[in-house]
Amino acid sequence: MTTTIESILQYVDKKEVVELTRSLIRIQSVYRPQVEGGNEEKVARFIVDYLKNIGLDVFYEEVVPGRPNVIAIYDSGLPGKTLLFEGHTDVVTEGDLDSWTYDPFGGEISNDRIYGRGSCDTKGNLAAAISAVHALKKSGAPFTGKIILCIPCDEEGMMIGIKDFIRRGWADGVDGAIICEPEENQLCITQKGAIRIVLKTHGKMAHGAMPLTGINPNTRMAKLIVELDQLEQKEKQRLGEHPYLGWPSITPTILQAPVKGEPQINVVPAQCMTTLDIRTVPGQEHDQLRREIEDIIERLSKDDPDFTATLDLIEDRPWTETDKENEVVQVVAQAYRQVTGKDPVYNGVPGATDGTFLHLAGVPILTTGAGDRHIPHHADEYVDINELVETVQIYTLSALNFLK
Incomplete structure (x- = not known):
């Protein structure tokens, strides 16, 4: 790493991403239409307050009652490209409580892992994206263009959140998107x-x-x-x-x-x-x-x-495919090398993500983030803390590489 990179990454706060992940897990956001409060509203309002405290421009948009999208912008004030980070707020059901060793909504830490529903898919990676933008803001590192945090509802369902985001015009003019999903920090350039x-x-x-x-x-x-x-x-x-x-x-x-x-x-x-x-x-x-x-x-x-x-x-x-030579892939690969000193591993997403519809809207996408890709939707879902911190670092440098 160069001195410049090291000086920026010193603003990546391990405690922040860990505690933010735990806070998000503790706010239940399983969509249960027959249960009062069984939606993403509470976690979305928490995120709105958090992002405003960071100093971002924040928008709260209800897709359907109780199911909002949150959008935040960090604008350099200079003309340039737009990079989008996307991470959803909803999680799947915890299922049978007897199958869990840990409280699915406790955000417990054990053996350097955070446990709970959404720790891996994808509240940990949402926290990583927020922490990366916060690190950039604290560092004062110069860049051009702007970063959009897209935080939609309903990725686990019919993806009404990202569809609404696109319908309202938020994806217009976005030059690249990083989809924050658990992929062991592998660079996924295609998805089913x-x-x-x-x-x-x-x-x-x-x-x-x-x-x-x-x-x-x-x-x-x-x-x-x-x-x-x-x-x-x-x-x-x-x-x-x-x-x-x-x-x-x-x-x-x-x-x-x-x-x-x-x-x-x-x-x-x-x-x-x-x-x-x-x-x-x-x-x-x-x-x-x-x-x-x-x-x-x-x-x-x-x-x-x-x-x-x-x-x-x-x-x-539809399936999606992004060329390895595309700029968003190139800058994340560069960030991965800068953080780890290794070449990235390329892969594909076995399922669909919100990135599917961003791709349809003409936005080049790459999917990457912390978490064992086989753990989502399992009992005792977890994310490794060290890997999560690495994700924050990769997201941080990816943004700077893209918006230099």
């Missing part, structure tokens, strides 16, 4: 796409002793699922294993019959439903994949006059 589909086969209710008086939607769904498995195998053979993302997949996740009403062992249901969680890799066209599923339904209908199925596309998130 996601298609969510609800399939229903339609039959006719009947007595289980006299099934021929009805139409069984379950056997029709079974044929459809077998065809979908064959489509997945065909796509795997066509594309091979992606070096960062692995294999594409077509996964039936929920299987339910009847769709409405109470199931009974001696009753043929009127409907059967399955949901598909389809994960795509570069080289797959989502419209083409959907048409292939529709073609399967059409073919099965021709073979069986009693086969009737409907397809409802409920979400479409």
Whole structure:
């Protein structure tokens, strides 16, 4: 490290990022629509106060009642590029409390790790981004352009927060974005796409002793699922294993019959439903994949006059890919080398992130942050403190490299 870098990184405060992470964990932000306060509002208001105390320009924008986005700006006052850091406020459910050794909302420290829901995904990395901007502000290091902290709700759901952020024009003119997610500080330059589909086969209710008086939607769904498995195998053979993302997949996740009403062992249901969680890799066209599923339904209908199925596309998130030569990738790679003295490890994100929609809005993205990438959504979720501090340092120098 040069003297200049060292003089800037001395403002990275380990205690700040640790205590901010713990504070964020302790404010529950699981979305529970049937529970009063079961949303991101409390944690968002805490963040607003924290950012105002730092001296940033802060905006609080409600996406839907109780589910706000927080946006903060650190502006150099000089013309230049815009860098965005993105980290969401919502976390997934803690699940069965008996499966936890630590209080999921306690922010406890043990063996140099912070435990709790969101420690890894992604309150630790949100705290790292905030701490990085604070370090830059305290250092007084000169830069051009501005930094935007994008802190949206609902990343774990339908991503309404980032969609609203983009719809309001905040992404306009952003030159690069760092998506703050747990990736062991690896540089993720690609991520899988996601298609969510609800399939229903339609039959006719009947007595289980006299099934021929009805139409069984379950056997029709079974044929459809077998065809979908064959489509997945065909796509795997066509594309091979992606070096960062692995294999594409077509996964039936929920299987339910009847769709409405109470199931009974001696009753043929009127409907059967399955949901598909389809994960795509570069080289797959989502419209083409959907048409292939529709073609399967059409073919099965021709073979069986009693086969009737409907397809409802409920979400479409394309895969993303950012070239290694893109400036945002280059500056983060440079920061990684400056902090660690090593070359970065490149990888891909196995799922979608809010960066998916920033990419669609024309913003080059790179995903990186602290945390074991296999720990999110597990019981006893944690983040290593030393790795988290390293993340703050990488974020800090990435901003300076980008906005020099």
